[in-house]
Amino acid sequence: MNEAEFRKIKICLVGDLGVGKTSLIRRYVLDQFDDKYIATIGTKVTKKNLSIINPKTGREEFFSLLIWDIMGQPSFREILRESYFFGAQGSLCICDVTDKDTFHELRYWIKAMTATAGPVPMVIIGNKIDLKENVQISLGELKSFAEGLNSQALLTSAKTGENVEKAFLMLVDTLIPMVTNEDATYKIT
Numbered sequence: 001m002n003e004a005e006f007r008k009i010k011i012c013l014v015g016d017l018g019v020g021k022t023s024l025i026r027r028y029v030l031d032q033f034d035d036k037y038i039a040t041i042g043t044k045v046t047k048k049n050l051s052i053i054n055p056k057t058g059r060e061e062f063f064s065l066l067i068w069d070i071m072g073q074p075s076f077r078e079i080l081r082e083s084y085f086f087g088a089q090g091s092l093c094i095c096d097v098t099d100k101d102t103f104h105e106l107r108y109w110i111k112a113m114t115a116t117a118g119p120v121p122m123v124i125i126g127n128k129i130d131l132k133e134n135v136q137i138s139l140g141e142l143k144s145f146a147e148g149l150n151s152q153a154l155l156t157s158a159k160t161g162e163n164v165e166k167a168f169l170m171l172v173d174t175l176i177p178m179v180t181n182e183d184a185t186y187k188i189t
């Protein structure tokens with residue numbers, strides 16, 4: 001692909017340690033890791049290039065999804081939190097359906113994120129749905145929480161791959177109309 005223009009989209013994954021953030025990214029990006037590890041701010045950025053047909057023009061458009069992941073403890077200091085969330089255009093907010101506490105913690109994650117990034121599009125995710133016998137949170141609960149945030153909710157499994165791509169694309173579909181200004185355009189060399 002030569003001279004193709006990619007529009008950068010920064011998305012952040014939020015949620016407690018162990019809910020499956022890193023696993024979901026791995027599953028979505030498969031082995032196409034093209035990562036930058038920013039050790040100083042405890043963050044890893046994984047890039048995923050997407051080509052999407054613009055329904056209005058019927059033309060192919062290229063997006064570069066920059067997926068930010070918190071490495072290690074999520075209780076990082078406020079200054080780091082700001083650099084993590086700064087400029088985020090969307091967020092996957094993830095809890096573990098086998099651990100109700102991680103669901104309750106989401107509202108604090110979302111509060112911290114929107115304080116820096118503003119009211120960006122979100123998708124609420126209940127991960128580890130493969131662990132059927134231990135599920136503590138229903139899709140209905142996730143959906144009513146999401147509705148209060150004007151968002152959608154989805155159950156995923158990073159282990160089986162169920163709904164993983166769908167979750168990322170659901171978010172991308174919501175935020176693409178918001179990132180089509182020229183300032184966001186750059187060229188991959």
Ligand code: G3D
Pocket residue numbers: 015016017018019020021022023024127128129130131156157158159160
């Ligand atoms: P985090 O990045 O949010 O901290 P990780 O979470 O992606 O590191 O996942 C934490 C643990 O949960 C990992 O197990 C991982 O394999 C597991 N996990 C993640 N997603 C799923 C899922 O959908 N289903 C199941 N069954 N397990 C999942 P370990 O044992 O390596 O700690």
Ligand code: MG
Pocket residue numbers: 021022023069070071072
């Ligand atoms: Mg992780």
